Amino acid sequence: GAGVSQSPRYKVAKRGQDVALRCDPISGHVSLFWYQQALGQGPEFLTYFQNEAQLDKSGLPSDRFFAERPEGSVSTLKIQRTQQEDSAVYLCASSLVATGTSGGRDTQYFGPGTRLTVL
């Protein structure tokens, strides 16, 4: 059953390396979100997909960050030329309905996260 899964759970990268983080949302969920969570902080929005369409990427901190969800299910967050300030936990969440739809079905369910450490 399945909940949201993410891989890898931990990633150590040398500064300048590229990394790719994977998210498998709950089957049938329309919306997929990526968040960045720094130590002691709440999750900060990065980007949002409705099915395969990336409708909002306003939270991506730089053009080194790129996300895709080509078939409307699995998503990948790619970070190019990693920097030390990219070190954080990257959380993926999915919800059943598109944003703007409520009626009590807009709950986001989180994956376990990927802890990225850039040395």
Add this chain to the structure above:
Amino acid sequence: QKEVEQNSGPLSVPEGAIASLNCTYSDRGSQSFFWYRQYSGKSPELIMSIYSNGDKEDGRFTAQLNKASQYVSLLIRDSQPSDSATYLCAVNPGTGNQFYFGTGTSLTVIP
């Protein structure tokens, strides 16, 4: 001003007591409100959602929403050591594509 404000704590309560966690939000048009629990090193786990003014109870947890005052709270009755975690308040403003999260309140229940 952040969209969602929480007292970061730490909040300590003895086992069996009531823990009260508070959250205020800035967007008066916000539609949906959520409390997530996050254990250290783990991902957020949904505790409660609330959409209408008033109280919503689920077991030992009660969420309270007051849209006029723009605050939402979470009460945990008969607190247990296993409730020790960080509690995140999240708000869906109903516009745009993101939820806004507070920084979380750290709760410790002392046996």
